[in-house]
Amino acid sequence: MNAPLITIENLKKRFDIRMGAFGEKAASVHALDDFTADIIEGETFSLVGESGCGKSTTGFCILNLQRPSGGRVIYKGTDLATLDEDGMRPFRRDLQIVFQDPYSTLNPRMTIGEALSEPILFHGLATKAELPARLTRLLADVGLSQRFASRYPHELSGGQRQRVAIARALACEPRFIVCDEAISALDVSVQAQILNLLLDLQEKYKLTYLFIAHDLAVVRHISDRVGVMYLGRLAELAPAQALFATPLHPYTRALLSAVPEANPHAAQTRQRLQGEVPSPLNPPSGCRFHTRCPLARDTCRATVPPLREVAPGHRVACHAVTSATTTNWEPVSA
Amino acid sequence: MSSVTTQIEDERPSSLWRDAWKRLRRNKLALTGLGVIAVLVIFAAFGPWLTPYDFLSQNLDARNLAPSLSHPFGTDDLGRDVASRVIYGARTAFLVAVLVTAIALAIGVLLGAIAGFYGGTFDKVLMWVTDMTMSVPQLLLVVVINASLKQPITLWMEARYLATMNPIWRNGAIIDFALVFGSMAIISWPPYARLVRAQVLSIRNRPYVTAARALGLTNRLILMRYVLPNAMGALIVAVSAGLGTAMVLESAFSFLGVGVNPPTPSWGNMISDGLRVWTNYPHLLVAPAAVLAVVTVAFNFLGDGLNDALNPKGQK
Amino acid sequence: MTALLDIKGLTIDIARDTGPARVVDGIDLVVNEGESLGIVGESGCGKSLTMLSLVGLLPNRIKATGGTAQFGGADLLKMSPRELRKLRGAEIGFIFQDPMTSLNPVMRIGDQIAEALIYQTGMAKPAALTRAGELLELVGIPSPRDRLMSYPHELSGGMRQRVMIAIGLAGSPRLLIADEPTTALDVTIQAQIVDLVRELKDRLNMAVVWITHDLALIAGLADRIAVLYAGTVVEDAPVSTIFEKPSHPYTRGLLGSLPTLTDQPMSRLPSIGGTPPEPGRRPPGCPFAPRCALAIAACSAAVPRLTAVPGSDPRHRVACIVTTGQSEAAA
Numbered sequence: 001m002n003a004p005l006i007t008i009e010n011l012k013k014r015f016d017i018r019m020g021a022f023g024e025k026a027a028s029v030h031a032l033d034d035f036t037a038d039i040i041e042g043e044t045f046s047l048v049g050e051s052g053c054g055k056s057t058t059g060f061c062i063l064n065l066q067r068p069s070g071g072r073v074i075y076k077g078t079d080l081a082t083l084d085e086d087g088m089r090p091f092r093r094d095l096q097i098v099f100q101d102p103y104s105t106l107n108p109r110m111t112i113g114e115a116l117s118e119p120i121l122f123h124g125l126a127t128k129a130e131l132p133a134r135l136t137r138l139l140a141d142v143g144l145s146q147r148f149a150s151r152y153p154h155e156l157s158g159g160q161r162q163r164v165a166i167a168r169a170l171a172c173e174p175r176f177i178v179c180d181e182a183i184s185a186l187d188v189s190v191q192a193q194i195l196n197l198l199l200d201l202q203e204k205y206k207l208t209y210l211f212i213a214h215d216l217a218v219v220r221h222i223s224d225r226v227g228v229m230y231l232g233r234l235a236e237l238a239p240a241q242a243l244f245a246t247p248l249h250p251y252t253r254a255l256l257s258a259v260p261e262a263n264p265h266a267a268q269t270r271q272r273l274q275g276e277v278p279s280p281l282n283p284p285s286g287c288r289f290h291t292r293c294p295l296a297r298d299t300c301r302a303t304v305p306p307l308r309e310v311a312p313g314h315r316v317a318c319h320a321v322t323s324a325t326t327t328n329w330e331p332v333s334a
Numbered sequence: 335m336s337s338v339t340t341q342i343e344d345e346r347p348s349s350l351w352r353d354a355w356k357r358l359r360r361n362k363l364a365l366t367g368l369g370v371i372a373v374l375v376i377f378a379a380f381g382p383w384l385t386p387y388d389f390l391s392q393n394l395d396a397r398n399l400a401p402s403l404s405h406p407f408g409t410d411d412l413g414r415d416v417a418s419r420v421i422y423g424a425r426t427a428f429l430v431a432v433l434v435t436a437i438a439l440a441i442g443v444l445l446g447a448i449a450g451f452y453g454g455t456f457d458k459v460l461m462w463v464t465d466m467t468m469s470v471p472q473l474l475l476v477v478v479i480n481a482s483l484k485q486p487i488t489l490w491m492e493a494r495y496l497a498t499m500n501p502i503w504r505n506g507a508i509i510d511f512a513l514v515f516g517s518m519a520i521i522s523w524p525p526y527a528r529l530v531r532a533q534v535l536s537i538r539n540r541p542y543v544t545a546a547r548a549l550g551l552t553n554r555l556i557l558m559r560y561v562l563p564n565a566m567g568a569l570i571v572a573v574s575a576g577l578g579t580a581m582v583l584e585s586a587f588s589f590l591g592v593g594v595n596p597p598t599p600s601w602g603n604m605i606s607d608g609l610r611v612w613t614n615y616p617h618l619l620v621a622p623a624a625v626l627a628v629v630t631v632a633f634n635f636l637g638d639g640l641n642d643a644l645n646p647k648g649q650k
Numbered sequence: 651m652t653a654l655l656d657i658k659g660l661t662i663d664i665a666r667d668t669g670p671a672r673v674v675d676g677i678d679l680v681v682n683e684g685e686s687l688g689i690v691g692e693s694g695c696g697k698s699l700t701m702l703s704l705v706g707l708l709p710n711r712i713k714a715t716g717g718t719a720q721f722g723g724a725d726l727l728k729m730s731p732r733e734l735r736k737l738r739g740a741e742i743g744f745i746f747q748d749p750m751t752s753l754n755p756v757m758r759i760g761d762q763i764a765e766a767l768i769y770q771t772g773m774a775k776p777a778a779l780t781r782a783g784e785l786l787e788l789v790g791i792p793s794p795r796d797r798l799m800s801y802p803h804e805l806s807g808g809m810r811q812r813v814m815i816a817i818g819l820a821g822s823p824r825l826l827i828a829d830e831p832t833t834a835l836d837v838t839i840q841a842q843i844v845d846l847v848r849e850l851k852d853r854l855n856m857a858v859v860w861i862t863h864d865l866a867l868i869a870g871l872a873d874r875i876a877v878l879y880a881g882t883v884v885e886d887a888p889v890s891t892i893f894e895k896p897s898h899p900y901t902r903g904l905l906g907s908l909p910t911l912t913d914q915p916m917s918r919l920p921s922i923g924g925t926p927p928e929p930g931r932r933p934p935g936c937p938f939a940p941r942c943a944l945a946i947a948a949c950s951a952a953v954p955r956l957t958a959v960p961g962s963d964p965r966h967r968v969a970c971i972v973t974t975g976q977s978e979a980a981a
Contacts, residue, residue: 050836050837050838050839051836157925158693159925160925187692187693187863188692188863188864188865188904188907188908189692189903189904189907189921189922190692190925191907192907192908192909192919192920192921192922193907193921193922193923195909195919196918196919196921199916199918200918214836214837215909216837216911217866217908217909217910217911218909220909220911220915221909221913221915221916221917221919222915222916223915240915241915244911254838255837255838256911257841258837258838258840258841259837259866259911260840260841260844260864260866260867260869260870261866261869261870261910261911262865262866262869262893262905262908262910263869263870263893264869264870264889264890264893265890266869266870272838272841272842272845273838273841273842276806276807276808276809276838276839277806277836
């Protein structure tokens with residue numbers, strides 16, 4: 001196993017909602033609470049969960065694109081969470097991001113060539129003379145011909161734009177890329193192309209990915225390790241294989257059983273979660289999942305379950321799960 | 335590498351500006367407006383060489399003549415050629431409109447961009463200032479500025495004249511223009527500041543700006559290359575409308591006697607003069623009023639056309 | 651089985667500044683009584699426009715320019731806007747993708763449903779509100795009477811989509827068209843909505859057309875699937891046939907490129923190269939030919955017609971001259 005590339009300790013993000021003429025704090029949204037994990041060099045670490053679970057916030061806070069409210073993000077011995085924009089600049093090259101929406105992620109007034117040249121020239125990664133060759137290689141890396149350099153984003157299809165967004169991240173010669181729902185908005189056939197591209201690039205450039213997605217089949221396909229999040233907290237964190245073979249947290253199980261299968265004869269006896277995700281403005285006490293959990297009892301409502309290691313590398317935050325094989329509580333009938 | 339060679343046609347890449355121009359070219363009304371404005375700009379710029387008469391030269395033998403071949407718009411009560419004065423009035427109107435808009439735009443873009451991009455206390459203060467400026471009736475503000483500043487400036491200039499004997503200090507038109515420009519710029523910049531601030535606020539949260547931050551680019555670079563160019567469309571539409579408004583404002587102020595004063599011709603003071611004698615000599619009122627109306631409508635057509643051309647989402 | 655809706659040769663054009671661009675190019679499609687039909691395709695394939703054209707809801711500048719659509723003995727494409735308005739809701743219900751923008755934010759939920767009922771059935775306001783409460787109960791909204799007084803922003807995304815379904819069902823339609831109704835929802839909520847629509851279809855004995863880009867989702871939902879590509883139906887077959895014996899290279903490609911919960915992690919997915927053609931830039935012949943691994947010269951010569959697949963289910967039809975063996979017959 002490689003060494004951790006980024007160590008995240010108790011990362012928190014709170015959004016204050018201010019109202020009134022003088023901006024009094026009216027309420028706060030706990031978008032992310034006590035996120036602790038290592039991201040290992042060369043791996044694909046995925047975060048899954050439903051909207052509002054804090055998976056994208058985690059990515060943004062790690063890159064300090066949103067300022068964390070607490071906790072530490074250690075990269076190369078420096079705590080990124082304490083740095084301001086100027087302090088972050090030397091690290092930005094190494095830590096890149098690809099966004100979900102390929103339509104809004106490129107500046108509509110810049111050609112593809114201009115968009116890609118910007119980081120190269122800004123960080124001094126090539127001279128003006130070397131630039132054309134560098135651009136051609138970059139575009140080739142993402143499967144585009146060099147003729148795209150003179151195009152504007154609105155002339156490209158969604159898949160082509162996402163390739164450009166990936167090329168822009170690559171232009172910095174990074175070590176770590178946050179893929180924030182990077183393939184979610186794409187059509188099925190294009191999704192597969194981009195997924196393959198990400199795998200190829202990881203191999204070629206020894207990249208580390210933080211892959212944020214809600215599509216579990218995609219996550220299973222691409223990940224080494226997976227963290228399942230619910231309302232700002234990690235519910236379960238495990239090697240991908242273990243997570244999909246033996247999901248332990250009741251939420252992970254429900255999430256997996258809600259994934260539609262491309263098989264018309266698949267058994268339709270699925271476990272259905274009742275209700276919807278509560279508002280992060282006023283999250284439930286104790287275990288945040290207790291309002292929808294079939295196993296919930298008084299302990300769950302009272303105390304926050306710690307993220308415990310129940311098998312090597314397999315951590316679960318659930319009072320009911322104490323070992324990797326058994327769930328010792330029976331469902332409580334309503 | 336699972337490279338996907340994606341075919342792409344070898345044609346000229348179409349930039350957003352070029353597309354907008356293409357759309358504008360198909361809009362007949364906007365083109366008409368643009369044409370009218372172009373003609374007026376030419377007259378305003380080359381007026382002195384195009385007009386058959388000097389706008390100041392009086393001919394007391396030819397007073398209040400009706401329109402004829404030699405005087406297309408007739409002559410006024412001092413026998414001056416009305417057509418020449420209308421053309422010179424265009425000069426006044428464009429000079430005021432362009433300078434006022436330029437000053438207002440410079441202040442508005444700078445303050446609005448800083449407020450929108452950095453937020454904080456500066457933003458709050460700026461919003462208070464714009465709110466206050468916009469809540470005072472424009473005319474009142476201009477009258478107050480003119481009334482309180484004209485006297486001291488005139489006295490100061492008279493003193494400069496006595497000290498230097500340079501006739502430039504006796505040119506009253508300079509004071510008129512400076513006060514008109516200044517007071518109009520003061521009432522005109524807040525809307526630009528608010529527009530730019532609103533644009534910047536919405537653009538700075540677009541993913542491509544976040545992406546630029548993630549690349550490590552500096553705030554200045556992000557503002558200049560990512561945020562402002564994308565606010566340009568809305569700004570151009572506002573400027574086109576603003577130029578028209580500034581012309582009307584200048585005429586209104588001159589009409590009321592707080593703007594450009596005779597003998598410098600302005601459509602406003604010509605309308606004011608014409609109004610007094612319109613029952614006898616309607617052409618003295620109709621000529622400047624009609625030209626003002628045509629130009630205002632032209633700017634509106636152009637503004638609407640630019641809006642459609644630069645924000646084409648409405649039609650699809 | 652009798653056909654409820656029979657679309658023949660439907661064409662739809664977008665008016666562009668450069669002239670009309672064809673987005674739907676001769677679609678033939680049948681929906682039978684009480685059937686659940688899945689229409690699958692990628693964005694821009696014309697799947698939504700096809701259905702919108704039937705009820706006169708096409709956006710500006712987009713027009714149905716040819717073909718017929720028989721529904722209950724009349725041609726929908728020849729109906730006046732007035733007749734279509736009567737038909738919408740009463741005979742054909744619609745559920746849209748985004749439940750937030752499809753509901754009027756300043757109107758109470760109960761009033762919105764009642765309005766649809768009053769318009770369609772002419773019932774009085776108190777009766778309509780009572781019926782609205784029943785509809786909310788039907789779509790599984792807890793304490794439906796209280797919810798009648800709620801505004802849309804007071805409901806969660808899943809609840810709003812249930813309200814949209816209630817409105818779609820208000821006139822007891824014979825055909826319910828669901829246009830990607832779960833795309834904006836989370837996976838656990840999606841599962842709830844899918845269960846709901848499936849149950850309602852059986853209970854109310856209506857036909858459902860489910861428009862989606864999600865092949866996995868449609869697998870457990872549809873009796874029959876039509877696969878669209880670039881404005882044409884390329885394959886039309888019972889759901890098990892589509893998943894077990896897909897015939898068209900595009901269908902095969904789509905299924906192959908889908909990551910599943912059982913595939914080999916980190917393997918490269920077989921993907922279809924290139925991108926679908928833009929409207930108005932359709933290649934001659936088979937629109938899929940430029941991206942197709944099996945394409946031969948004859949593919950670009952003529953647009954292939956939907957024909958029965960030899961040795962497969964009699965309802966299995968595909969528009970491909972290679973996989974149906976027509977190319978050998980021609981040679």
